Amino acid sequence: MTEPTSPLTRAQRLDRLPFTNEHGRLVVGSGMGWALDAMDVGLISFVMTALIAQWGLSTTEVSWIGSIGFVGMAIGATLGGLLADRFGRRQVFALTLLVFGVATGAAALSWSVGALLVFRFLIGLGLGAELPVASTLVSEFAPARVRGRVVVLLEAFWAVGWTLAALIGYFVVPSGDDGWRWALAIGAVPALYAVVVRRGLPESVRFLELRGRTEEAEAAVRRFERAAGVEPVASPAPEPPSAPPGPGALWSAATRLRTAALWVVWFSINFSYYGAFIWLPTLLFNDGFSLVKSFQYTLIITLAQLPGYAVAAFLIEKWGRRPTLATFLVGSAVGAGLFATADGDTAVLVTGMVLSFFNLGAWGALYAITPEIYPTALRATGAGAAAGFGRLASIAAPLSVPPLIAAGGTGLVFGTFAAFFLLAALATWGLPELRGRSLEAAPEAATTVARRR
DSSP, rough: OOOOSOOHHHHHHHSOOOOHHEEEEEHHHHHHHHHHHHHHHHOOOOOHHHHHHHOOOOOOHHHHHHOOOHHHHHHHHHHHHHHHHHHOOHHHHHHHHHHHHHHHHHTHHHHHHHHHHHHHHHHHHHHHHHHHHHHHHHHHHHHGGGGGHHHHHHHHHHHHHHHHHHHHHTGGGSTTTHHHHHHHHHHHHHHHHHHHTTTTTOOOHHHHHTTTOOHHHHHHHHHHHHHHHHOOOOOOOOOOOOOOOOOOGGGSSSTHHHHHHHHHHHHHHHHHHHHHHHHHHHHHTTTTHHHHHHHHHHHHHHHHHHHHHHHHHHHHHTOHHHHHHHHHHHHHHHHHHHHTTTTTTHHHHHHHHHHHHHHHHHHEEEEEEGGGGHHHHHHHHHHHHHHHHHHHHHHHHHHHHHHHHHHHHHHHHHHHHHHHHHHHHGGGGOOOTTTTTOOOGGOOGOOOOBBBO
């Protein structure tokens, strides 16, 4: 990429840098929280299976335990994006971890289904707000030529967290009547470490410039330049601070097509992923696997997520965002279709791993493309709104599984998920391809707002 001869903006100065240890700290610091989020979401699938036996819950009650957290996540994602575009990405991080950590610890003390539902809702508020804000912050610091790969790397922490959940589910949940309580208590402990890590994370340079905080923005850029051994250069004065445009700008002429396409992808992938993986241990248990064996198979299937992320991270800068996302969504549909007809232990395990591999690779590509398609003033709002809309499917999916099982068994359940994956793959063609381009290539027409002089 040829550098301009005019003075470099701070965004251009960040884009010219190689990947440094400062980028690594940012990814790990954000990824720690991402892994904790995944661990909590994953744990509930094992807790649900244990509570069926221990509390004698009905399928409806279990479905609500699986879904109520996503109600909180839908609200949290939407509010988190709005707050991050007004008060900063890092500030919202701290708030989400506080809500998440306290509520997770409290959930371990649940004395009834009602209490557990309340705590799961509060946990969801924190989790939902955190994910789109984290991906936004990382994308705004990553150099343009590797931005997609860096965000997929961040998303790969989800597989780490889900694997930890599977390990805790396998070793801790079946250990006794209070095993599920200890599992939730473990889920709260690492949040304290994440708070410490995140205190050292920088605020987004692009956000700081929008708010007129140029000295802080310059200090953040120089911090990354020092890590790369690059001599700082003078940057032109940014435009005067502007008021955030608000969520209505997502549907302006410049962005409405990509917003609609993005929302369809988010809704479809959420429906299929959470419908499948929240219920997976329970479905295996109901199909005749022992509790321990259903957890063991879920753990092995979960491990296939890691190579899925690795392949997606490689392809996203080779093929581009849209082809990578579409390919992994089609692969997810094939995996779900094969799982629907799997017969025997080996077939269940192999087809489950295929589904896990492609589905999580698709998630990585989706998180890479989402922050790119909106301008800075609207970026976290757009990412949060898409995630929030997708969480509506997360609510519906666990609730839809029992009636689908009654109507056609496991085959109909995973056949439905395959159809949603195909719908998501079709919708990707309404998304722009921004591989290797600056974030400033997003349509600034969407942020036409009154400027404060």
